[in-house]
Structure formats: C-alpha cells, structure tokens
Amino acid sequence: MRPFKYVRASDPNAAAGAVAANPLAKFLAGGTNLLDLMKEDVERPNELVDLTRLKMREIRPERGGVSIGALATNTETANHPLIRSNYPLLTQAIVAGASGQIRNMATNGGNLLQRTRCQYFYDTAMPCNKREPGTGCGAREGLNRIHAIFGWSDKCVATYPGDMANALYALDAVVRVRGAGGVERTIPVDEFHRLPGDTPEKDNNLRHGELIVAIELPKSSFARNAYYLKVRDRASYAFALVAVAAALELDGGTIRQARVVLGSVAHKPWRSREAEAALSGKPLSEESFRRAAEAALAEAKPLAHNAYKVELGKRAVVRALMRAGKLA
Numbered sequence: 391m392r393p394f395k396y397v398r399a400s401d402p403n404a405a406a407g408a409v410a411a412n413p414l415a416k417f418l419a420g421g422t423n424l425l426d427l428m429k430e431d432v433e434r435p436n437e438l439v440d441l442t443r444l445k446m447r448e449i450r451p452e453r454g455g456v457s458i459g460a461l462a463t464n465t466e467t468a469n470h471p472l473i474r475s476n477y478p479l480l481t482q483a484i485v486a487g488a489s490g491q492i493r494n495m496a497t498n499g500g501n502l503l504q505r506t507r508c509q510y511f512y513d514t515a516m517p518c519n520k521r522e523p524g525t526g527c528g529a530r531e532g533l534n535r536i537h538a539i540f541g542w543s544d545k546c547v548a549t550y551p552g553d554m555a556n557a558l559y560a561l562d563a564v565v566r567v568r569g570a571g572g573v574e575r576t577i578p579v580d581e582f583h584r585l586p587g588d589t590p591e592k593d594n595n596l597r598h599g600e601l602i603v604a605i606e607l608p609k610s611s612f613a614r615n616a617y618y619l620k621v622r623d624r625a626s627y628a629f630a631l632v633a634v635a636a637a638l639e640l641d642g643g644t645i646r647q648a649r650v651v652l653g654s655v656a657h658k659p660w661r662s663r664e665a666e667a668a669l670s671g672k673p674l675s676e677e678s679f680r681r682a683a684e685a686a687l688a689e690a691k692p693l694a695h696n697a698y699k700v701e702l703g704k705r706a707v708v709r710a711l712m713r714a715g716k717l718a
C-alpha cells in the first residue's frame with residue numbers, strides 16, 4: 391500500500407474543502423471498497439479525509455418521504471422502521487448485498503460509489519481504460535461473462551455491481567451533495583451514475599470534492615407491492631449476475647404504474663421504461679409480466695460470454711414481478 395496523509399474531518403464543509411483542494415485526495419467512509427482498492431494498488435490517493443465522525447447518519451421523515459444520511463450504515467438503513475414499513479424494496483436490496491459484517495461497516499454514500507467488480511480493473515498487469523485511461527479494455531475481447539449487455543462502449547463493458555442503488559432508482563431517490571464552500575445541489579439518482587462512453591474512468595457525475603450528504607426518498611406508492619430479486623453464482627455473499635428491483639402500484643387487478651430496474655447489466659442501474667410502459671394500465675397477470683420482460687430485454691447487446699444474461703434477465707423480471715404482485 392502506498393503512503394497517504396490521513397485527515398479526520400471536523401464538519402462536512404471542511405471535508406469537502408479538503409478534498410476539493412487536492413486532486414489526489416479521497417473521502418473515506420466505511421473503507422470496505424476504497425481500502426481494498428488501495429491494497430490492490432488500483433486506487434492511489436495521497437490523502438484520505440475520514441468522514442466517519444461527521445453527523446450525517448440520521449434517518450428522518452422529510453417532506454412526506456424520508457431523508458437518509460450518507461453515513462448511516464447499510465445495516466442501520468435496512469433495519470430502520472421508516473424504511474422497513476414505507477420502502478421495503480430498499481431493505482430487501484440492501485440485505486441482498488454483501489455480508490452482515492460488511493453491511494455494518496458500509497455506508498450509504500460509499501455504497502452508491504462502489505466501483506466495478508470487473509476482474510481486469512482489479513488486475514494491474516492488465517489493460518483497463520477505467521483504471522488507466524488509454525490502455526485498452528481487457529474485457530472487451532477477454533472474459534466478459536459478468537459484464538454489461540446494455541449501454542456499453544468499446545472503451546468499457548463493465549457493470550455497476552451494487553444492489554442498494556437498484557432499489558433507489560425504482561424509488562425515484564434524489565442524492566443531495568455539498569461542494570466546497572457549503573454549496574448544495576441535488577442529483578436525481580438516475581442521473582447520478584454514468585454510461586462509460588469515451589470516459590469510463592468517470593463512474594458518476596459528482597465533481598471532485600463534492601460530498602454526498604443524504605439520499606432523499608419521496609413518498610412512495612410502492613410499499614405494498616415490491617420485490618428485489620438477486621441472481622448470483624452462490625447463495626452466500628456474491629455480486630449479482632442479474633438483479634431486478636420491481637414495484638407495482640395497483641388499482642384492484644389493474645397495474646396503475648410500475649418500476650422495473652435491472653442491476654448488473656450496465657455501467658449503471660438500468661431502468662426499463664419500456665417494461666414500465668408495457669405494464670401501465672394492464673391486468674395484473676403473468677402474461678403482462680412476460681410482455682414486460684420481452685420489452686425490457688429487447689435492446690440487449692450481449693458480449694461473447696454473457697448472452698445467458700438475456701434469457702436470465704427475462705426470467706428474473708417475470709419472477710420479480712410475480713412476487714411483487716403476490717402472484718407467486
């Protein structure tokens with residue numbers, strides 16, 4: 391591990407200011423992703439600004455919805471009564487991720503910013519445009535079984551691996567961030583992460599030095615009929631091959647509106663507005679769900695080793711919707 395300066399931030403503005411002032415500085419929260427990447431020599435910050443003493447852990451009602459502090463742990467968030475009762479999809483998604491020990495350390499801000507699990511990204515002997523721009527993409531013509539089927543570019547075919555964000559996309563969350571000088575702005579979560587395009591080194595639309603202070607959830611009509619399905623290689627902790635966050639708002643036996651977000655299929659959680667449109671106004675039935683699944687995967691562009699994700703994705707969408715609609 392390379393040497394780095396350690397700074398304990400006294401308040402959010404000081405934290406944002408310290409990182410903004412040094413292009414090689416990074417925030418440190420639970421450290422469950424950043425420290426691993428530093429040990430692998432993938433991330434090379436020369437300064438870590440520790441956020442863990444900041445008062446950004448609160449989970450509280452706000453404007454009919456809920457505000458979740460960026461430093462609340464994944465465990466605290468998943469178990470909070472407001473989340474369990476009003477946003478059970480978020481609880482399910484968080485609990486599907488990592489292990490109990492990791493969720494106790496991992497924070498919500500760090501979870502949103504976790505980096506890809508592409509094996510070439512971790513292997514510093516291999517080319518990787520995300521790790522070192524301009525070196526090439528080992529996975530494009532290499533082993534790409536876990537990689538993207540939507541939105542990839544020739545520069546990068548990696549996926550965003552997280553679970554929590556898939557639920558946040560389905561719930562129309564907003565990310566509140568604060569820059570140096572205390573200036574705040576909000577970013578709708580579906581504009582937070584980026585597709586790789588020509589700049590895969592940029593995972594998201596945060597500016598350097600911007601601190602995530604909270605994640606805001608609007609009032610939701612999806613509490614009763616929602617389900618998070620994660621398909622992975624093994625039942626103990628593992629990242630998703632395909633995940634689906636599904637939510638339905640029902641009017642008797644008719645679907646008033648739906649949310650369908652696929653995880654681990656693109657460089658960001660992949661909200662399928664095609665599937666949602668296919669479900670709107672339709673009867674609550676397996677047939678409606680099958681049509682939605684076809685719509686969700688119609689534009690998939692698999693790579694050499696991940697065509698299985700197309701059929702898997704369709705089946706996962708149907709199964710998640712069946713569970714959300716309480717038909718299975």
Ligand SMILES: Cc1cc2nc3c(=O)[nH]c(=O)nc-3n(C[C@H](O)[C@H](O)[C@H](O)COP(=O)(O)OP(=O)(O)OC[C@H]3O[C@@H](n4cnc5c(N)ncnc54)[C@H](O)[C@@H]3O)c2cc1C
Binds near residue numbers: 498
């Ligand atoms: C073995 C293992 C298995 C895992 N399995 C899963 C899984 O199945 N599903 C899943 O979703 N995740 C999984 N994870 C990932 C885990 O959820 C993340 O590592 C964790 O959520 C990151 O949070 P952290 O607080 O530890 O972040 P850190 O590691 O401290 O930080 C991560 C990044 O976020 C930045 N950052 C942190 N907080 C802020 C903030 N408030 N504002 C701006 N920047 C910030 C840091 O600078 C860093 O770049 C797994 C991790 C491990 C180690």
Ligand code: SF4
Binds near residue numbers: 508519520521530
């Ligand atoms: S897919 Fe992206 S992260 Fe993986 S090797 Fe290619 S450029 Fe790097």
